Amino acid sequence: MPERDDLDGELSARSRELFLTNLWSLLVDEDEWTDGSPSWIEQWMRGTPPGSVPAFPTAAALHRILACGVDPDDLTDVVRTMQHEVVYDICQLLDDPTLLGLPAESSWELTAVRTAPPVGRSPMYGLHSGLDELDPSGRGGEPRPRPVPARLPGQPLYARIAVAQARAGDRHTALKTWRTATGATLAEAKAALDALLEQP
Structure with missing residues (x-):
């Protein structure tokens, strides 16, 4: 039978991982698109007739x-980075209440409680230091690298981004960018991208 300390340590580690993983799930998804827009933006705009300004103030601001002409992916990156900063700061406050100006002997803790035998409490520590280790993108909390759109007068933003990605050596991402924005087949996206890449 496992020792009590082992059970408490396992509960604490598992609870910490679940807590931090679920914090990440609260951030906007940088890869999920619906109807040609990042899904989190589409959710705000849902129900608004085309050409209309949404009634809800946040949706109207997004509109x-x-x-x-702001790139929706840039907007996603800004929002996700700000959400990450808020979550990270909350984890710091949970780890260290003296950041609020409380006396050094003050403390609080996020605790997993086992109610079935053996009953026990397992405090979770190091939340802020562990948050970025569980970043589902694998980038440790860093924003995704994206090239500056190519200068192609008259071309839509998605085309300028795709060309910049292709010129940077990431043709796979360039084609994904094109297809996500246009709904084109792979062959259509390749042909259109190649035509632009041939331009001086």
Whole structure:
């Protein structure tokens, strides 16, 4: 039978991992698209007739931003980075209450509690230091690297991004960018991208 300390340590480690993994799931998904838009943006715009301004203030703000020609992926990166910063700061406050100006002898803890025998409490520590280790993208909390769109007057933003990605040596991502934005087949995306890459 496992020792009590082993059970408590296992509960603490598993609870910490589940807590941090679920924090990551609260951030916007940088890869999920619906109807030609990042899914998190589409959720805000859902129910708004084409050409109309959404009634809800946050959705209306998103509408104005996108109407200015902002790349939806750039917007996703900004929002996700800010969400990451908030989650990381919350984890720091849970790890160290003195950051709030409380006396050094003050403490609190996030604790997993086992109610079935053997009953026990397993505090979770090192939340902020462990958060980035569980980044599902594998980038340790860093934003995704994206090239500056190529200068191609008259071409839509997705085309300029795809060309920049291809020129940077990432043809797979370039084709994915093109197909996500246009719904083109792989052959159509290759032909269109190659035509642009041949331009001076």
